[in-house]
Amino acid sequence: MSPITADRVWRHIGQLVTVTGDGPAELGIISDAALAAHAGRIVWVGPDTEVDKSITPSPAAIVYDAEGRLVTPGFVDSHTHLVWAGSRAAEFHERLSGTGYTAQLGSGRGILSTVAATRTASEETLFAIAMERLRACLRYGSTTVEVKTGYGLDFATEDRSLRVIERLAAHSRATNGPRIVSTFMGAHVVPAEYRDSRTKYVRLIVDKMLPAFAGRARFCDVFCEDIAFDVDESRAILGRAAELGYGIKLHANQLGPSGGALLAAELRAASADHLDHLADDEIGALRAAGVVATLLPGCSMTLREPYPDGRRLIDAGLTVALATDYNPGTCACENMQLMLSLACLNMGLTIEEALRAATLGGARALRLDHEVGSLEPGKWCDLLVWNCASYLELGYGLGASRLHQAFIAGNSGLSAAAL
Ligand SMILES: [Zn+2]
Secondary structure (H helix, E strand, O other): OOOOEEEEEEEEEEEEEOOOOOOOOOOOEEEEEEEEEEOOEEEEEEEHHHHHHHOEEEEEEEEEEOOOOEEEEOEEEOOEOOOOOOOOHHHHHHHHOOOOHHHHHHOOOOHHHHHHHHHOOOHHHHHHHHHHHHHHHHHOOEEEEEEEOOOOOOHHHHHHHHHHHHHHHHHHHHHOOOEEEEEEEEEOOOOHHHOOOHHHHHHHHHHHHHHHHEOOEOEEEEEEOOOOEOHHHHHHHHHHHHHOOOEEEEEEOOOOOOOHHHHHHHOOOOEEEEOOOOOHHHHHHHHHHOOEEEEOHHHHHHHOOOOOOHHHHHHOOOOEEEOOOEEOOOEOOOOHHHHHHHHHHHOOOOHHHHHHHHHHHHHHHOOOOOOOOOOOOOOEOOEEEEOOOOOHHHHHOOOOOOEEEEEEOOEEEEOHHHO
């Protein structure tokens, strides 16, 4: 009898992508594989021919037959904005005829129009809307989802948004939904009522919001950009956040060379996200500080801007994560499978690099790579069973989901019947 007990076993996996190994394109593939889990965690991975001698199924064990399908880790979508009300569809169409994103924000629209709609929405309404979006994330294979506040920009609505995220997390735990990581982003833009006294808004975040939300949000994120917060303001907010125990993230160098990337390195942030405008010294600083570079190809597509050069970042030795940046203005898309395709088509990543960035890279961007992001003993059994036999299908298929079933902590969060 093997000493390894398992209450879940997946057999006849045609291609098991474990995402183990060190290189940026390393996928740790095992053909004709099996995987076993117990109490939600992976306990064994190996060739199917060895499963009988390696595992002792518990009396109530469930054995799944993957019937030759591809199995990968669940996607870790490390950057989303799920909690907001209203719609920016009209602004999307206006931009198609030439009006710029920055011009819309300057005239009180863009993020600010979503803030107005979110402030008047009840907690129940926001929860219902966000829950619907979270289900869509899971339908496309995200088993861990980071969710930011940032459409309240006053104490009451930021607090309400955070409560909505806490409820998403509780609901997910009860229903085998995606793991939720919460991020406070009160520094998204300066709200209209503080336009002429922006220092007061920074003080409100530093003195009131950050202490009140400490322990409730895992990360603090700042939009460090000309149209949002400059480097000194961002440093004041994030420095205080670090003192209070938040992890640090930045929206950095998206619309121009904002200085956000160097600040991310200075503060040893978990990730710097966007990085459309990046000089060589900034890449070096991010690498030296161990900051994950999070690429968000859906934004470049929606804004019809040049894509960041992901190839350059990987060749420079940075750890890259791939995420949706689901949000109302610049990427209304929960589909991580499409992000894989866009990264391959437009950012110079191979499918191997893109798949690794969407799983283990995302986990590193959330400092959760000891728990999720790859399929190896000790980690949570968060896995995807696909309606195809090879990972090559994932970058090739555009838009439509090839997901067959998603499991979180070994439990079925979603079956093909629910897709
Ligand atoms: Zn974002």
